[in-house]
Every structure is written in structure tokens, then in C-alpha cells.
Amino acid sequence: MEQIVTSTQKKVFIKWLIEQHVLDNRETIWLLNYLRSNERLLNIVHFVEAIGQRERSIVISCNSRRDSDFEYIKSAVRTTDPEKAFHDLRLNQDDPVYIKINMESVQPSAEYFAVLEDSQDSSPLSIHETYGKAAENATNAAERAYAETIIYEQINHALDIGDRDKFIELSKLWKTIKGQNH
Known part of the structure; x- marks a missing residue:
């Protein structure tokens, strides 16, 4: 099941996420604002629950107690530096990027449910089956x-x-x- 998530929905979600003040890393906020301002990048960004073995992916953790609240993965290379992710995204605006947001400290919202896409790596239940009532x-x-x-x-x-x-x-x-x- 392929979903159509508009760039406007993605912008609204990114704005909502930033306004929650749950991101501790300034560079992560800066990267999200850059994504929000770039239509071409927004078209290749997909928000998913699980990233699995994707070619390019980003994991952002809100109010994280982990060592890193940001991780960018490209093939087998991993970095916790949002600036390196920015440079790769800026230079390669054709290949899809899958973003997983760990929001343990945030109550999921309509903005989040609006951009969440089914992923081949997620559970067999679709996003609608899993979150349909909460989104409603x-x-x-x-x-x-x-x-x-x-x-x-x-x-x-x-x-x-x-x-x-x-x-x-x-x-x-x-x-x-x-x-x-x-």
C-alpha cells in the first residue's frame, strides 16, 4: 500500500516537532529546518517506524538519554554528526531518505500520524491498522x-x-x- 504524503504535511510535522522543544542537538534542528525549506529533499524524505536495511536513513531521538540523539546511516557507514548528513543530503537529492523519530518523551500527534508511512521493514500491520484510532x-x-x-x-x-x-x-x-x- 503506497501512501501519498505531501511536502506540506512533512513541513507541518517538522515544524511541530521543532516547536515541541524535545530536540537537544542544535545541528539536528538546523538540519530539520533545512529539510523543511527544500521541496526537492522533502519529496525524497519518508518518515517510517523502522528503517531496516535502507541505503540512506536517519534516526532522531527526542530528549534522548542515549549516547547520541542523531544517527545518519548511508550503506554501511554510520555517523552521529548532522553536518555530515547535511552535506550528503545537499549533494545527493535523488535517492530516498528514511527518517525514524524516536518519540518516547512526546505524545504522538495528528502531525506525526499524517506523515508516517508504511515501511517494508515495519510490522505486518499497516500504519492505519496500528495507529488508525489514535490518528482519528x-x-x-x-x-x-x-x-x-x-x-x-x-x-x-x-x-x-x-x-x-x-x-x-x-x-x-x-x-x-x-x-x-x-
């Missing part, structure tokens, strides 16, 4: 948060213009939505 829950939570924001803005607008009836109607809707979240 994350998406529903995001939709509720968006609806709350819109209603909140409309309540403020009703207050600003003095529309008492609209304020009461929206306040009831607000309470209903907030009650569903708990």
Missing part, C-alpha cells in the same frame, strides 16, 4: 479545538456589537462543545 482521535481533537476557537471569536464579536440573543445562543453552543470534551 487526534484529528477529532484538532477539529474540536478549531470549532471552539471559531465559536469563542463569534461570542466575542456578539459581545462587541451588543447582540445579546446571539451571545446567549453561542454560549449554549460553547457549553455543549466544552461538555463533549470532558
Whole structure:
């Protein structure tokens, strides 16, 4: 099953990951920002759960207690230096790169599930079978948060213009939505 993950989804995920402040290595953040700004590279990047025996891969660990929170693997060569990975990625923008993010310290999000692709090296269960319910829950939570924001803005607008009836109607809707979240 081949998935289509857009470069926009990858950019959103990378931005989300950086904003979580769970990456300790400045060079890793710098490399991720470079990937985010390069459309051609984004098209060859694949976020997977397992990298297996891939030709080129990156493993990034969030808030790692390991010796290294970054590893770049090309064929049989391994390095923990993000700068070496950057130079190889900059010079070779044709071969795919598989990125595994170890996020033990981070609650996976809709952004993560949106970019995660099935891998030939992962378990026989597809990403959808494994994370489908969690992704659905994350998406529903995001939709509720968006609806709350819109209603909140409309309540403020009703207050600003003095529309008492609209304020009461929206306040009831607000309470209903907030009650569903708990």
C-alpha cells in the first residue's frame, strides 16, 4: 500500500516537532529546518517506524538519554554528526531518505500520524491498522479545538456589537462543545 504524503504535511510535522522543544542537538534542528525549506529533499524524505536495511536513513531521538540523539546511516557507514548528513543530503537529492523519530518523551500527534508511512521493514500491520484510532482521535481533537476557537471569536464579536440573543445562543453552543470534551 503506497501512501501519498505531501511536502506540506512533512513541513507541518517538522515544524511541530521543532516547536515541541524535545530536540537537544542544535545541528539536528538546523538540519530539520533545512529539510523543511527544500521541496526537492522533502519529496525524497519518508518518515517510517523502522528503517531496516535502507541505503540512506536517519534516526532522531527526542530528549534522548542515549549516547547520541542523531544517527545518519548511508550503506554501511554510520555517523552521529548532522553536518555530515547535511552535506550528503545537499549533494545527493535523488535517492530516498528514511527518517525514524524516536518519540518516547512526546505524545504522538495528528502531525506525526499524517506523515508516517508504511515501511517494508515495519510490522505486518499497516500504519492505519496500528495507529488508525489514535490518528482519528487526534484529528477529532484538532477539529474540536478549531470549532471552539471559531465559536469563542463569534461570542466575542456578539459581545462587541451588543447582540445579546446571539451571545446567549453561542454560549449554549460553547457549553455543549466544552461538555463533549470532558
